[in-house]
Amino acid sequence: MTRVSSPPFxxxxxxxxxxxxxxxxxxxxxxxxxxxxxxxxxxxxxACGEGLMPxxxxxxxxLGALKHLDRxxxxxxxxxVYVQESGxxxxxxxxxxxxxxxxRLALSGALRTRALExxxxxxxxxxxxxxxxxxxxxxxSTDTETFTAGVLVGADGLHSAxxxxxxxxxxVATLRRFGLRRHLALAPWNRSVEVHFAxxxxxxxxxxxxxxxxxxxxxxAGAVPGDIDFASLLAHFPALQERFRDVxxxxxxRGAGPLLQHVKRRVAxxxxxxxxxxxxxxxxxxEGLSQAFEGAEALVAVLxxxxxxxxxVEAFAPYEVAxxxxxxxxxxxxxxxVWTARHPRxxxxxxxxxxxxxxxxERILRQVAG
Numbered sequence: 514m515t516r517v518s519s520p521p522f523x524x525x526x527x528x529x530x531x532x533x534x535x536x537x538x539x540x541x542x543x544x545x546x547x548x549x550x551x552x553x554x555x556x557x558x559x560a561c562g563e564g565l566m567p568x569x570x571x572x573x574x575x576l577g578a579l580k581h582l583d584r585x586x587x588x589x590x591x592x593x594v595y596v597q598e599s600g601x602x603x604x605x606x607x608x609x610x611x612x613x614x615x616x617r618l619a620l621s622g623a624l625r626t627r628a629l630e631x632x633x634x635x636x637x638x639x640x641x642x643x644x645x646x647x648x649x650x651x652x653x654s655t656d657t658e659t660f661t662a663g664v665l666v667g668a669d670g671l672h673s674a675x676x677x678x679x680x681x682x683x684x685v686a687t688l689r690r691f692g693l694r695r696h697l698a699l700a701p702w703n704r705s706v707e708v709h710f711a712x713x714x715x716x717x718x719x720x721x722x723x724x725x726x727x728x729x730x731x732x733x734a735g736a737v738p739g740d741i742d743f744a745s746l747l748a749h750f751p752a753l754q755e756r757f758r759d760v761x762x763x764x765x766x767r768g769a770g771p772l773l774q775h776v777k778r779r780v781a782x783x784x785x786x787x788x789x790x791x792x793x794x795x796x797x798x799x800e801g802l803s804q805a806f807e808g809a810e811a812l813v814a815v816l817x818x819x820x821x822x823x824x825x826v827e828a829f830a831p832y833e834v835a836x837x838x839x840x841x842x843x844x845x846x847x848x849x850x851v852w853t854a855r856h857p858r859x860x861x862x863x864x865x866x867x868x869x870x871x872x873x874x875e876r877i878l879r880q881v882a883g
Contacts, residue, residue, distance in 0.1 A: 522546040522634075523820055525653055525662035527641050527675050529555055532788025532805035533668030534624035534633075538576045539813035541631040545820070548660065549633055550653070552640030556621035559670075560694045560769035562796050563620075563727050564590065564706050564719045565613045569803030572810060578627040586619035588720030591704045593799075593878060595864045598711055600752070603867035605874030612706070614720040614727070616696075620802075644678065651783045651824070663820045665784050666812070671774055673790035681786060683775025689734040690851070691770030692796055695743050696763035699726045706799065710864075711749040712857055713737050715797070718753075725763050728753075731796055733855065734771075742766070772796060780833050783824030787812050792840055794847035797854065804843055811835035842880075 524540050526533045529551030537547045551557065565573065573579045591611040595603045628635065636655070644653040644665055651665045667675030676682050701720030709716040713736030721727040730746040739745060743766050747754050776792040779785060786792075788805040812832050819828040853860045867874040 521650055521661045521663065522548055523663045524548070524666060524816060525550065525651070525660060525664070526666040526668055527551075527653070528668035528670060528673075528788070528790070529553070529557055529625070529635065529637070530559065530668065530670060530788065530805075531620060531624060531802055532790070532809055533666070534621075534628050535572070535576060535806050535809035536666055536668060536787055536812055537628050537633045538578065538624065538631055539809055540816055541628070541633050542577075543813065543817060545816060547633045548636060548662065549628065550636045550639050550641050550655065552638065554637035555625040555635070556618045558618050558621070558767065560692050560729070560767040561617045562694070562717055562719055562729050562799055562801065563614055563617055563721045564799050564802075565615060566800060566803045567608055567610060567612060569806050570610065570613050572803070572806035575810075576624075576627060576806075577631075578623045581623035581626045582615060583619050583622075584723075586616040586722045586725070588614045588701050588722055588725075589704060590614055590706050590720055592706075594705045594707045595867065596707055596709045597861055597864055599861075601861075601865060601868055603864050603871070603874055604705070605867070605871055605878045608879050611704075614701075614706070614722075616721045616725065616727075641675070644675070646783060663783065664816060664824055667784070667786045667790045668788045669790055671769060671772065671789045671793055673786065676776065676786055676790050679781055679784060681777050681779070681781065683777050683792075686771060686773035686775060688773055688851070689771040690731060690773060690795055691734065691768060692729055692731050692772065693741075693743060693746060693766055693768045694727060694729040695766045696721060697726050697728060697757055698724060698761045698763040699757070700724050701726055709750050709753060710854065710857075710860065714746060714749050715854060716746070716750050716753060717796075717799070728757075729796070731772075778833065779836055780826055780829035782826045783819075785812055785829055785832065787836075791836060794844045795851050797850045798843060798847050800843050800847075804839065807839050808836050811839070
């Protein structure tokens with residue numbers, strides 16, 4: 514490997530997904546020199562529910578990235594609808610301005626454009642192989658170069674290699690849930706995210722463009738018999754299977770999991786985790802992107818002080834407190850919803866109650882949506 518001595522910069526971020534780019538943009542807007550490293554080149558796709566709740570939409574606007582979205586790759590939604598096997602529906606309206614379904618590639622492209630606009634340096638096709646602390650900062654090495662930064666941020670997703678290298682991964686979860694997402698070339702028929710339930714699996718329908726609907730399945734390992742692919746999962750939902758008959762696909766399938774990821778903590782000297790790398794429960798709440806943006810904002814707020822104090826772990830304390838508060842709120846609801854989904858009789862009773870009391874449903878959504 515050829516070692517190249519590069520001038521030190523303030524923040525190195527491993528991972529060019531929404532959490533990493535949001536952190537990079539926020540840090541650059543505060544006048545910090547930021548470099549982002551990713552083994553892929555943008556825009557980057559991945560399995561994702563693609564729904565931005567109101568708080569996430571507001572965060573995207575504060576970052577200045579909303580203006581870069583191709584509106585043909587977005588679709589607004591105003592409510593969340595739960596649909597039982599019997600056809601019973603519970604609908605709750607979101608608080609204004611509602612949510613936005615956005616194709617993950619379009620979101621990635623908008624954040625990438627904004628990052629370059631504010632001076633972030635992107636190192637694409639440049640995976641980080643190792644990192645180590647030095648007297649002057651934290652050194653990270655790719656296949657061809659070595660860089661030194663004041664702070665390193667791990668934003669490399671569910672199965673974060675950076676988290677593993679730092680020894681911050683928590684115990685392996687016994688509950689193993691997985692997700693699979695694909696798009697249909699179909700105009701959204703309403704302004705709602707629909708969640709359909711069947712035994713052992715849920716289907717999430719999100720408008721993700723003028724002529725696109727995203728379909729994501731979540732299921733627990735062992736709960737769905739037979740081979741698992743998009744067609745076999747869709748077969749658990751006869752009404753959807755009939756609706757989508759002869760509709761063309763707009764993307765290839767993408768999967769993710771196991772979803773539940775524990776962390777011991779989110780920070781260490783000169784180091785922090787953000788986004789899914791900082792802990793994840795389940796996609797069942799639809800808060801993943803909003804959580805990523807909220808965490809990025811909290812981290813960016815402390816970075817100047819962290820750098821001024823030489824990367825002292827104590828300087829990260831306000832971020833750890835804010836991130837834990839936000840994560841705990843999300844985790845409580847996510848664990849409750851996963852537990853409810855695993856008990857069909859109870860789930861039917863709860864959703865039936867929400868169908869009879871839409872105002873209660875909307876109060877819950879106001880807490881979730883921020």
